[in-house]
Amino acid sequence: MSKTATEIEQPDAEQDDTALFGFWIFLMSDAVIFALLFATYGTMTQATAGGPTAAAEFKLVPTFIETLLLLTSSATFGRASVAMKYDEPRRVLFFWLFVTLGLGLVFLGFEAKDFADMFADGAYPSRSGFLSAFFALVPLHGLHVVAGCFWLIVMIVQVRVIGLDRRVKLNLLRLGLFWHFLDVVWIAIFSVVYLGGHIA
Amino acid sequence: MKNGTERRTELRTYAVGYLLALALTGAAFAAVVWPSFAAGTTLAIVLGLALVQAVVHFRCFLHITMQRASRHDLQLILFSTLIIVMMVGGTMVLLMNLRTRMM
Numbered sequence: 001m002s003k004t005a006t007e008i009e010q011p012d013a014e015q016d017d018t019a020l021f022g023f024w025i026f027l028m029s030d031a032v033i034f035a036l037l038f039a040t041y042g043t044m045t046q047a048t049a050g051g052p053t054a055a056a057e058f059k060l061v062p063t064f065i066e067t068l069l070l071l072t073s074s075a076t077f078g079r080a081s082v083a084m085k086y087d088e089p090r091r092v093l094f095f096w097l098f099v100t101l102g103l104g105l106v107f108l109g110f111e112a113k114d115f116a117d118m119f120a121d122g123a124y125p126s127r128s129g130f131l132s133a134f135f136a137l138v139p140l141h142g143l144h145v146v147a148g149c150f151w152l153i154v155m156i157v158q159v160r161v162i163g164l165d166r167r168v169k170l171n172l173l174r175l176g177l178f179w180h181f182l183d184v185v186w187i188a189i190f191s192v193v194y195l196g197g198h199i200a
Numbered sequence: 201m202k203n204g205t206e207r208r209t210e211l212r213t214y215a216v217g218y219l220l221a222l223a224l225t226g227a228a229f230a231a232v233v234w235p236s237f238a239a240g241t242t243l244a245i246v247l248g249l250a251l252v253q254a255v256v257h258f259r260c261f262l263h264i265t266m267q268r269a270s271r272h273d274l275q276l277i278l279f280s281t282l283i284i285v286m287m288v289g290g291t292m293v294l295l296m297n298l299r300t301r302m303m
Binding site: 029035071075078191 | 203207210211214215217218221222225228229231232233235239242243246247249250253254257258261262272273276277280283284287288291292295296299
């Protein structure tokens with residue numbers, strides 16, 4: 001018998017670091033996908049084919065509110081991470097996880113409203129190269145947030161049912177990296193797509 | 201007691217990151233909504249602020265520092281950045297050149 005059950009159940013800290021490093025590799029490959037969609041978008045900004053333009057379609061105030069929602073959700077997730085790390089009462093952890101989830105869902109609501117308004121204006125993906133590139137890039141980030149919210153629900157259930165064992169903690173750390181990473185991607189989208197679209 | 205200090209330092213890191221992120225986003229937003237520079241300068245300011253904000257996020261939220269504990273992560277991020285710069289830069293040069301020639 002080479003490994004006892006406890007050794008398998010309780011991998012050491014070095015293995016935890018390796019697991020998180022593996023997740024970083026996933027995040028960075030995801031970053032490459034986003035970067036190339038940004039490059040495609042950058043080359044397509046003028047290709048409006050006589051259709052809706054960036055300045056006409058992008059509303060700055062709602063997207064600014066979306067930015068604030070995501071920034072705040074990053075801070076609240078950070079607060080949840082601290083609650084987990086320092087073994088604060090379980091309800092503190094749940095509170096901040098639920099606040100993060102709520103902010104994520106409100107963000108998705110705002111974004112869905114933006115897209116619905118664009119569709120109502122005749123700005124749909126097949127209208128022009130510009131809009132195809134836009135709808136390849138921005139909703140992909142939205143899909144990531146949907147996945148993040150689903151993952152948050154799964155983690156709330158895991159903490160509730162399993163408790164904070166090593167694996168659940170590791171999963172929460174991974175989700176934290178994912179969530180903060182999505183925030184960085186959104187900053188790029190807000191700056192390049194939305195603010196960039198309004199610079200005359 | 202040591203635990204309490206560490207916890208407070210960590211909370212402060214998140215708070216500082218949050219405030220810096222708000223300030224940088226607000227500055228970029230203001231630069232576009234109340235334009236006071238030429239378009240090219242404004243674009244450069246917005247992209248510059250975004251870059252600084254990305255660094256703030258990596259430092260304060262993702263805990264990437266120069267310490268040994270996150271050295272591997274930092275190397276991975278810098279290498280990925282190099283790949284991204286080459287691929288995005290190459291794409292932009294090629295397609296912008298093509299666009300100019302097609303006009």
